[in-house]
Amino acid sequence: MRKYKTQMEAAKKGIITREMEIVAKKEKLDPNFIMRKVAKGEVAIPCNIMHTSISPEGIGDGLKTKINVNLGVSGDCNNYENEMKKVDLALKFHAEAIMDLSNYGKTNSFRSKLIKKSTAMIGTVPMYDAIGYLEKDLLDIKAKDFLEVVRAHAKEGVDFMTIHAGINKRAVEAFKREKRTMNIVSRGGSLLFAWMEMTGQENPFYEYYDELLDILREYDVTISLGDALRPGCLDDSSDAGQISELIELGTLAQRAWEKDVQVLIEGPGHMAMNEIAANMKIEKRICHNAPFYVLGPLVTDIAPGYDHITAAIGGAIAAANGANFLCYVTPAEHLRLPDLADVKEGIIASKIAAHAADISKGIKGEADKDIEMAKARHKLDWNEMFDIAIDGEKAREYFESTPPKDRHSCSMCGKMCAVRTTNRILAGKKVEFDVVTADCE
Known part of the structure; x- marks a missing residue:
């Protein structure tokens, strides 16, 4: 019987878990260093107690930069067999995480097979699955219904979940005042924004945040605090909407740590190269050195078909300046669901960015x-x-x-x-x- 519920609780009690030992061995570091970092929230080890096939990885300061591979079906492309081939590619090239972003039909059968097979950590965005899982239109979903989807994903063994809890009414006000060029480009964020505007209610993940954390704690799921207001073009980067949401995420991170729930913070997005370093430092300051998970950043908006390159440039700069986790981007970004060739190109570009950054940071053994x-x-x-x-x-x-x-x-x-x-x-x-x-x- 475990004497702790989560990796963070164990770390706070001075317990070095099996998962911490594995991470320490992979990173060529002292397990006590890992334990102290997890206790402070500066390192997360996303590892659901139900995901028995996982090979644990650490994400955070002092560790190698990790990469994530997105996959999953949509209404236009719903071939689960093809998505499993993408899983094989991700594992072959040693991606540390795979996110199932399926948003069509009943996704749990595919996700169950994915979790059973994958040694990489698995992430999801429960908001994507809400309509299919609940079999309700967006307007008909009640606030606490969303928590049902979170619990279902946690029971299946998902290691980390993107939850857009920071887009509350205050953040929405800042977004509306800004009058962005691209508005909201986060799929989950846009759905929550639409639900809030149609119902007049507060973001349910913000309003019932403590109940949400209780579910995550039960299964030791890491919360990845999503950036619903991330910039979708260079013209919107570092604006009031993005920064106001980041401030909310910093507070939400502290509340999660109080319940021994591990945290990742998600970040931009599209951003000119000269802004990246400052944004990494702002996140670390406002979010108390929580691990930073970035999409790109994409450093130009005019390269559709080559956005794996624009993202790798931004990702290398971001990781060299403090980002800990890179979400891959494929050549198909903004254009279509990626095929197998796209996925491979995205993985390799992201691995190059992560490795180059780790060399510049002096990560042990990387050179x-x-x-x-x-x-x-x-x-x-x-x-x-x-x-x-x-x-x-x-x-x-x-x-x-x-x-x-x-x-x-x-x-x-x-x-x-x-x-x-x-x-x-x-x-x-x-x-x-x-x-x-x-x-x-």
């Missing part, structure tokens, strides 16, 4: 693979390079697509390869070339 790659390149050992690469299959495919005559170089430089030339000279050998005289017409 080791880069040193290994440099040594393999020095030896011109292609197979070793492919083994070390984030996506060795793609690297090998590129190399083999135009094979060089000399395997000790690539087809771009051939025998003029700088590494080959220098290695031969330092080894006391001559550098010679096959001189070819071409006829010019």
